Amino acid sequence: MNELDxxxxxxxxxxxxxxxxxxxxxxxxxxxLGLPDRWLLFKADAVVEGxxxxxxxxxxxxxxKALARALSDIAAMAGTPTAALVTLGxxxxxxxxxxxxxxxxxxxxxRQHGVAIAGGETTTNPGGVLLSIALLGWVAKDKCLRRAGAxxxxxLFVTGxxxxxxxxxxxxxxxxxxxxxxxxxxGEAHAMxxxxxxxxxxxxxxxxxxxxxxxxxxxxxxxxxxxxQAHRAAGSRKPPLLAAxxxxxxxxxxxxAPARGAVTLLDAWQKQFPQLPLKCIGRITAERxxxxxxxxxxxxxxxxxxxxxx
Amino acid sequence: MNELDxxxxxxxxxxxxxxxxxxxxxxxxxxxLGLPDRWLLFKADAVVEGxxxxxxxxxxxxxxKALARALSDIAAMAGTPTAALVTLGxxxxxxxxxxxxxxxxxxxxxRQHGVAIAGGETTTNPGGVLLSIALLGWVAKDKCLRRAGAxxxxxLFVTGxxxxxxxxxxxxxxxxxxxxxxxxxxGEAHAMxxxxxxxxxxxxxxxxxxxxxxxxxxxxxxxxxxxxQAHRAAGSRKPPLLAAxxxxxxxxxxxxAPARGAVTLLDAWQKQFPQLPLKCIGRITAERxxxxxxxxxxxxxxxxxxxxxx
Numbered sequence: 252m253n254e255l256d257x258x259x260x261x262x263x264x265x266x267x268x269x270x271x272x273x274x275x276x277x278x279x280x281x282x283x284l285g286l287p288d289r290w291l292l293f294k295a296d297a298v299v300e301g302x303x304x305x306x307x308x309x310x311x312x313x314x315x316k317a318l319a320r321a322l323s324d325i326a327a328m329a330g331t332p333t334a335a336l337v338t339l340g341x342x343x344x345x346x347x348x349x350x351x352x353x354x355x356x357x358x359x360x361x362r363q364h365g366v367a368i369a370g371g372e373t374t375t376n377p378g379g380v381l382l383s384i385a386l387l388g389w390v391a392k393d394k395c396l397r398r399a400g401a402x403x404x405x406x407l408f409v410t411g412x413x414x415x416x417x418x419x420x421x422x423x424x425x426x427x428x429x430x431x432x433x434x435x436x437x438g439e440a441h442a443m444x445x446x447x448x449x450x451x452x453x454x455x456x457x458x459x460x461x462x463x464x465x466x467x468x469x470x471x472x473x474x475x476x477x478x479x480q481a482h483r484a485a486g487s488r489k490p491p492l493l494a495a496x497x498x499x500x501x502x503x504x505x506x507x508a509p510a511r512g513a514v515t516l517l518d519a520w521q522k523q524f525p526q527l528p529l530k531c532i533g534r535i536t537a538e539r540x541x542x543x544x545x546x547x548x549x550x551x552x553x554x555x556x557x558x559x560x561x
Numbered sequence: 562m563n564e565l566d567x568x569x570x571x572x573x574x575x576x577x578x579x580x581x582x583x584x585x586x587x588x589x590x591x592x593x594l595g596l597p598d599r600w601l602l603f604k605a606d607a608v609v610e611g612x613x614x615x616x617x618x619x620x621x622x623x624x625x626k627a628l629a630r631a632l633s634d635i636a637a638m639a640g641t642p643t644a645a646l647v648t649l650g651x652x653x654x655x656x657x658x659x660x661x662x663x664x665x666x667x668x669x670x671x672r673q674h675g676v677a678i679a680g681g682e683t684t685t686n687p688g689g690v691l692l693s694i695a696l697l698g699w700v701a702k703d704k705c706l707r708r709a710g711a712x713x714x715x716x717l718f719v720t721g722x723x724x725x726x727x728x729x730x731x732x733x734x735x736x737x738x739x740x741x742x743x744x745x746x747x748g749e750a751h752a753m754x755x756x757x758x759x760x761x762x763x764x765x766x767x768x769x770x771x772x773x774x775x776x777x778x779x780x781x782x783x784x785x786x787x788x789x790q791a792h793r794a795a796g797s798r799k800p801p802l803l804a805a806x807x808x809x810x811x812x813x814x815x816x817x818a819p820a821r822g823a824v825t826l827l828d829a830w831q832k833q834f835p836q837l838p839l840k841c842i843g844r845i846t847a848e849r850x851x852x853x854x855x856x857x858x859x860x861x862x863x864x865x866x867x868x869x870x871x
Contacts (some may be wrong), residue, residue: 254651254683254684254685255683257683258681260661264664264668265664265667265668265671265678266671266676266677267677267678267679268643268644268676271644271677274679275679275681279680280646280679280680282679282697284596284601286595286596289595291594291601293644293646293695293697295646295681295682295693296648297648297650297686297693298684299686299687302684302687303684333578333592334580334592336590336604336605336695337605338605338606338607339564340607340609340691341564347567350567350571351567351570358575361575361576362576366578367577367580367581367584368577368584368585369577369581369584369590369592370584370585370590370603370605371572371585371605372568372605372606372607373568374607374608374609374612375564375609375612376607376609376688377611377688377689378687378688379687379688381691383605383648385603385695387592387601387603
């Protein structure tokens with residue numbers, strides 16, 4: 252049993268109460284604390300040495316990544332981040348200058364997004380440095396975008412370029428906060444998620460929450476230069492399209508919106524965010540599975556066994 | 562440099578914003594989200610294998626402790642807990658039944674206190690199991706008790722019995738939520754903190770935040786049976802009074818209130834909470850240091866070198 256399956260089994264048995272609008276199963280928990288027009292967004296996330304960063308990762312980038320990952324989850328619900336707490340796990344021996352640089356990166360990222368660091372704890376973590384972020388944000392009740400809500404016939408959109416983030420973008424990505432709020436303000440999107448586990452996995456989360464399927468148009472999927480370079484540099488690596496579909500840590504937005512407004516949306520987006528590509532990569536279907544269409548026709552996209560696929 | 566000194570240096574440089582009423586330096590962060598009469602309390606805390614629990618600790622108690630520690634911080638500000646997120650760090654090999662039991666203990670504790678578990682993440686943590694809790698609560702603006710606020714002449718009170726928690730109470734303690742709210746409702750207390758690092762350390766935090774000192778009356782300090790037993794069982798261990806002063810993880814409440822109302826308060830407390838002792842253990846002084854008074858007279862209580870003390 253993997254971690255995710257375990258959590259899926261354990262979380263539903265845990266208690267809830269009236270404050271929780273939306274618990275486990277979306278990018279953030281959504282809380283109603285009694286404000287007439289706003290919900291609170293609540294997110295926790297951790298990065299761990301040897302898993303999300305390495306001993307030689309520039310420490311400023313570690314702090315930045317820790318916060319930016321959680322910011323991306325606030326973006327996925329079209330929210331605005333407010334304040335964070337940082338729990339820092341340190342091995343028994345640590346280099347104070349490294350920790351200071353981690354906090355400098357974290358502080359810069361917080362400042363850039365108007366987020367307060369409202370406190371922090373340290374604890375010993377014998378296995379290595381760990382940063383756990385708890386983040387609060389808010390969203391207008393009528394602008395909150397969830398994973399649920401995609402409808403058959405919707406067009407499927409993705410921002411940016413996908414795959415190969417491990418070459419560097421996993422440390423430097425920009426959480427798409429302004430873009431998500433713009434989308435919500437324009438009222439086009441039906442459902443949204445941020446890409447942390449890879450397009451194929453995260454699309455599956457969105458489809459499951461919405462009770463629908465999708466047909467992906469393979470040639471439309473935006474493949475990053477990093478994914479192409481990685482393939483050229485090491486021929487044995489997975490093909491660029493597969494990298495774009497399955498590499499993690501893109502932290503782009505994946506969302507659906509009515510197909511009839513797709514061209515207008517793409518035009519308006521390009522005027523608003525000329526630096527950030529937005530691509531229509533397929534459509535939502537009633538049948539609950541993922542199909543990939545390319546010049547050879549259509550084939551189902553298997554849940555496991557990506558290695559056999561491309 | 563130890564972790565705490567490092568954090569003290571780093572946290573003030575981090576950004577804040579208008580939502581933060583009280584940032585680093587109290588038991589919880591206090592946030593103003595626009596509710597007319599309430600503040601939000603925001604806390605993050607982690608427990609780590611080999612530090613806060615061991616490989617053979619009953620797993621239900623691990624989950625319980627993780628949440629109860631954070632609840633104790635909500636209690637320290639006289640708040641009411643609302644909802645928590647759980648981040649679970651797991652080594653690459655783990656026993657699903659153990660994790661399930663950790664969540665069962667966590668869930669029971671949440672249920673007991675009306676707390677929703679609003680979501681959770683898992684991550685790999687190569688060094689061992691880690692649980693990081695992010696907890697939200699609330700407090701009426703005019704009932705929030707802080708570390709700051711103690712006044713010279715105040716009496717100093719502590720709940721329960723102190724020392725030797727490592728023998729078992731560190732897993733079984735009850736966060737003093739109802740007691741703290743009762744105190745705040747009765748308007749007696751000036752300043753409060755929960756005891757996590759040991760009476761001497763936590764008193765020092767309260768005094769520093771309030772800009773005052775204290776005289777402790779040694780014979781009044783409530784020493785737990787566990788601290789006495791530990792001393793009898795191993796003569797080389799620190800004397801029971803020193804254990805009560807310096808052992809951590811008591812998770813009792815330490816607070817100050819006007820001395821003139823002390824007898825009335827102790828009487829009312831005994832009627833309200835007959836099972837939980839409340840002791841007056843000293844008084845707040847203008848001079849910013851801790852003095853210990855016993856039958857031999859008074860002596861300063863040193864910040865370091867407890868081993869030389871008793």
